[in-house]
Amino acid sequence: MSKxxxxxxxxxxxxxRAYFSMRLLTNSEGLHTNALYGFTNMLxxxxxxxxxDYIVVAFDKKGPTFRHTEYTEYKAGRKKMPPELAEQFPIxxxxxxxxxxxxxxxEGFEGDDLIGTLSVFADKNDIETFIxxxxxxxxxxxxxxxxxxxxxxxxxxxxxxxKNKFIEEFNITPNEFIDVKGLMGDTSDNIPGVPGIxxxxxxxxxxxxxxxxxxxxxxDKVSGKKLKENLTEYKEQAIMSxxxxxxxxxxxxxxxxxxxxxxxxLDVDGLxxxxxxxxxxxxxxxxxxLNEVSSTEQVEAHDELEIRIEEVKAVISLKKVVNDxxxxxxxxxxxxxxxxxSKTSIDKLYINNKENNYVININELxxxxxxxxxxxLRELFTSTDxxxxxxxVKHIYTSLINLGIRPKDIKFDVEIAAYLxxxxxxxxxxxxxxxxILHNNxxxxxxxxxxxxxxxxxELYTYYKERISEMNMNELMYEVEMPxxxxxxxxxxxxxxxNKEKLQELSEKFSIEIASMENEIYDLCGEKFNxxxxxxxxxxxxxxxxxxxxxxxxxxxxTDAEVLEQxxxxxxxxEKIVYYRQLTKIYSTYVEGLKNVIDIDGKIHSSFNQTVTTxxxxxxxEPNLQNIPIKYEMGREIRKVFIPDSxxxxxxxxxxxxxxxxVLAHIAGDENMINAFKxxxxxxxxxxxxxxxxxxxxxxxxxxxxxxxxxFGIVYGIGxxxxxxxxxxxxxxxxxxIDTYLExxxxxxxxxxxxxxxxxxxxxxxxxxxxxxxxxxIASSRKMVVALGERLAMNTPIQGSAADIIxxxxxxxxxKLESNNLKSTLILQVxxxxxxxxxxxxxxxxxxxxxxxxxxAINLSVPLEVDLNYGDNWYEAK
Numbered sequence: 001m002s003k004x005x006x007x008x009x010x011x012x013x014x015x016x017r018a019y020f021s022m023r024l025l026t027n028s029e030g031l032h033t034n035a036l037y038g039f040t041n042m043l044x045x046x047x048x049x050x051x052x053d054y055i056v057v058a059f060d061k062k063g064p065t066f067r068h069t070e071y072t073e074y075k076a077g078r079k080k081m082p083p084e085l086a087e088q089f090p091i092x093x094x095x096x097x098x099x100x101x102x103x104x105x106x107e108g109f110e111g112d113d114l115i116g117t118l119s120v121f122a123d124k125n126d127i128e129t130f131i132x133x134x135x136x137x138x139x140x141x142x143x144x145x146x147x148x149x150x151x152x153x154x155x156x157x158x159x160x161x162x163k164n165k166f167i168e169e170f171n172i173t174p175n176e177f178i179d180v181k182g183l184m185g186d187t188s189d190n191i192p193g194v195p196g197i198x199x200x201x202x203x204x205x206x207x208x209x210x211x212x213x214x215x216x217x218x219x220d221k222v223s224g225k226k227l228k229e230n231l232t233e234y235k236e237q238a239i240m241s242x243x244x245x246x247x248x249x250x251x252x253x254x255x256x257x258x259x260x261x262x263x264x265x266l267d268v269d270g271l272x273x274x275x276x277x278x279x280x281x282x283x284x285x286x287x288x289x290l291n292e293v294s295s296t297e298q299v300e301a302h303d304e305l306e307i308r309i310e311e312v313k314a315v316i317s318l319k320k321v322v323n324d325x326x327x328x329x330x331x332x333x334x335x336x337x338x339x340x341x342s343k344t345s346i347d348k349l350y351i352n353n354k355e356n357n358y359v360i361n362i363n364e365l366x367x368x369x370x371x372x373x374x375x376x377l378r379e380l381f382t383s384t385d386x387x388x389x390x391x392x393v394k395h396i397y398t399s400l401i402n403l404g405i406r407p408k409d410i411k412f413d414v415e416i417a418a419y420l421x422x423x424x425x426x427x428x429x430x431x432x433x434x435x436x437i438l439h440n441n442x443x444x445x446x447x448x449x450x451x452x453x454x455x456x457x458x459e460l461y462t463y464y465k466e467r468i469s470e471m472n473m474n475e476l477m478y479e480v481e482m483p484x485x486x487x488x489x490x491x492x493x494x495x496x497x498x499n500k501e502k503l504q505e506l507s508e509k510f511s512i513e514i515a516s517m518e519n520e521i522y523d524l525c526g527e528k529f530n531x532x533x534x535x536x537x538x539x540x541x542x543x544x545x546x547x548x549x550x551x552x553x554x555x556x557x558x559t560d561a562e563v564l565e566q567x568x569x570x571x572x573x574x575e576k577i578v579y580y581r582q583l584t585k586i587y588s589t590y591v592e593g594l595k596n597v598i599d600i601d602g603k604i605h606s607s608f609n610q611t612v613t614t615x616x617x618x619x620x621x622e623p624n625l626q627n628i629p630i631k632y633e634m635g636r637e638i639r640k641v642f643i644p645d646s647x648x649x650x651x652x653x654x655x656x657x658x659x660x661x662x663v664l665a666h667i668a669g670d671e672n673m674i675n676a677f678k679x680x681x682x683x684x685x686x687x688x689x690x691x692x693x694x695x696x697x698x699x700x701x702x703x704x705x706x707x708x709x710x711x712f713g714i715v716y717g718i719g720x721x722x723x724x725x726x727x728x729x730x731x732x733x734x735x736x737x738i739d740t741y742l743e744x745x746x747x748x749x750x751x752x753x754x755x756x757x758x759x760x761x762x763x764x765x766x767x768x769x770x771x772x773x774x775x776x777x778i779a780s781s782r783k784m785v786v787a788l789g790e791r792l793a794m795n796t797p798i799q800g801s802a803a804d805i806i807x808x809x810x811x812x813x814x815x816k817l818e819s820n821n822l823k824s825t826l827i828l829q830v831x832x833x834x835x836x837x838x839x840x841x842x843x844x845x846x847x848x849x850x851x852x853x854x855x856x857a858i859n860l861s862v863p864l865e866v867d868l869n870y871g872d873n874w875y876e877a878k
Contacts (some may be wrong), residue, residue, distance in 0.1 A: 010133035065121030475553035495603035670747035
């Protein structure tokens with residue numbers, strides 16, 4: 001008969017481990033959740049892997065213990081628990097209770113003492129015990145029956161010790177490990193030990209003498225004058241340190257096997273509520289009980305969400321529905337062929353208005369009477385009598401545009417609002433928002449799933465409308481992001497034409513260049529090999545060519561971009577390899593890759609997303625036209641394949657000049673920089689003059705280039721180390737550049753210090769239009785994470801404001817084109833640049849409109865300037 005099994009969790013240790021092993025996470029309330037997420041996942045895995053009969057968790061109790069009485073400096077100097085971790089402890093305990101797991105904590109005792117007492121109790125009752133902890137102190141508790149599981153990376157890497165395993169590895173008994181700790185001390189607990197004795201010496205002495213007491217009785221036999229002196233002088237400290245390191249095995253706690261029996265019953269409702277609040281969707285899915293609803297609950301859930309749904313399958317019924325709609329209309333759409341812009345169409349619409357819920361099969365109705373259905377859809381999406389509220393409405397817009405309908409701006413898109421309120425989330429699906437904000441869960445398998453989602457739109461709209469207002473983002477939401485949805489839909493629909501012959505020509509040119517570069521690399525290395533294989537490349541570079549290896553991975557030498565950058569001056573082949581990598585990447589992504597995404601109309605319709613970046617910039621996918629590498633001429637040539645719609649047109653590029661530096665000058669209010677822009681000076685030449693203390697006319701091209709790096713480096717919170725690396729100068733020189741820069745532009749330094757201080761206080765920053773980015777990193781207890789947070793705090797208001805400005809420009813330019821009934825259209829947005837397909841007869845008018853609308857998008861204390869160029873392809877226009 002197999003033994004019963006007890007699992008004892010070290011609550012403090014595991015929560016600390018979970019916290020530091022994951023990046024900071026927050027839910028929509030701003031509550032930190034990373035430790036809870038890691039801890040709960042550990043808990044689920046432990047229950048699955050160990051299948052315990054009993055499971056308990058021990059925690060430290062706040063306040064002094066008997067060890068503090070023994071030694072007042074015990075644990076002195078230990079860093080205070082990070083507040084973002086401390087706030088997660090009460091919730092962790094609540095989760096444990098709802099899992100029916102017993103919690104042990106006792107004033108005057110540490111969690112280790114409770115673990116020790118529990119393990120002895122279990123051992124006496126012949127119960128197999130596993131202590132799961134990240135604390136090596138627990139190794140003293142290992143016996144034949146008690147196993148200590150030391151965690152390294154969560155539960156993926158652990159070391160398990162029973163008594164025999166411990167003796168085999170350390171050549172002492174677990175109990176003698178206490179004596180080792182007494183001699184070597186413990187810096188984390190501020191146990192002093194004996195000066196001069198480290199871990200290696202401590203193990204050696206206890207292996208020879210068994211205990212501290214026996215060692216002290218035999219000091220004369222110890223070799224080493226200094227060691228003898230220290231043992232003699234610090235006898236009492238050694239004995240005290242041993243006492244401090246000893247885990248108590250008889251703490252006064254009530255132990256009842258029946259009470260700590262592992263319960264199968266979970267507080268299903270309580271756990272579901274907590275995990276919905278924490279937005280732990282993955283964890284909900286891992287626990288079957290939380291996704292199973294009893295027949296009683298099903299009835300109750302059905303009653304709660306019971307909505308009368310009218311299916312609309314006839315054109316005459318659609319006409320009645322459209323005529324009856326008024327006020328606020330909550331609308332969702334199912335889309336067909338959403339990945340192909342030219343084929344995107346509406347399958348079904350789900351509408352909630354007052355007490356009515358409709359499912360409208362648009363696809364079927366269009367087959368029945370296309371002309372009349374289009375008339376009714378146009379009425380629905382252009383009516384001034386109704387206000388449309390939706391979620392992810394862009395694809396609906398695209399479908400309508402494909403039908404020749406130009407919809408009005410909808411009132412509110414819940415997805416956009418959710419993004420503005422908390423821009424750091426991975427996704428903003430309706431299911432996630434209903435679960436996380438409303439704490440409701442709809443079964444995706446239910447027939448009326450989408451209708452219920454439409455039903456819940458009203459509650460989400462009410463919630464987010466209030467949040468947007470509270471956070472002072474009404475202008476950003478209603479005047480920028482909402483009208484931008486339609487602008488993007490039209491832009492995506494328009495697409496950008498591709499010169500297929502030129503693309504094929506480039507394909508052949510790249511193939512020749514790649515082959516040539518391969519041969520040059522082979523010649524320099526003295527043999528042929530797979531350049532794309534990091535393993536083979538590593539052997540060539542670090543074994544055959546004997547270059548200094550910078551770092552290793554599990555599979556061999558690292559040959560990543562950072563390593564190659566460090567090796568750039570070591571051998572001429574490095575530059576060739578870097579260029580080869582760029583070539584092959586451009587070839588696969590933008591030469592061969594573009595061929596696969598050309599639509600039937602001969603155009604590429606990139607998808608632009610408003611809810612991806614934390615700074616507010618648009619992202620481009622399928623394909624990403626914002627990231628075409630332009631460092632090398634071969635990369636810039638890719639732009640030659642993008643052409644106007646016809647010979648009657650040209651491509652117009654409108655690019656903001658140094659917009660981020662202008663935003664910085666405005667936000668910081670630095671008169672020197674403001675005046676430079678007002679005087680239309682070359683800002684980099686002006687900065688070079690200031691930094692290098694020479695007249696403007698004596699600034700060299702190298703000085704200007706270095707000043708440009710400082711200008712943009714300051715925007716991105718660059719330090720002297722990074723600047724030195726970028727410019728190939730000493731750290732001291734880089735520091736002088738930065739110091740002189742900040743001395744010449746004093747308000748810039750004042751602003752950067754101020755924004756970091758405000759971020760530390762509020763853990764957020766804002767842009768000119770009050771776009772918010774949360775920066776929990778700045779409150780971390782880890783220096784590297786704090787440094788990242790400070791860089792984000794300095795850069796985000798600048799980069800985010802630049803994003804706001806170009807979005808305003810896109811909206812205003814598009815409105816002007818539409819109101820003036822012009823044929824020319826906006827087709828692409830790339831960072832600070834707009835690309836338009838312009839009919840030649842409209843060119844002068846378009847240039848005037850674009851320049852005027854872009855330069856007046858937002859009123860700054862410095863002028864916004866736009867560079868206009870046009871040509872027969874994007875390369876020429878740029």
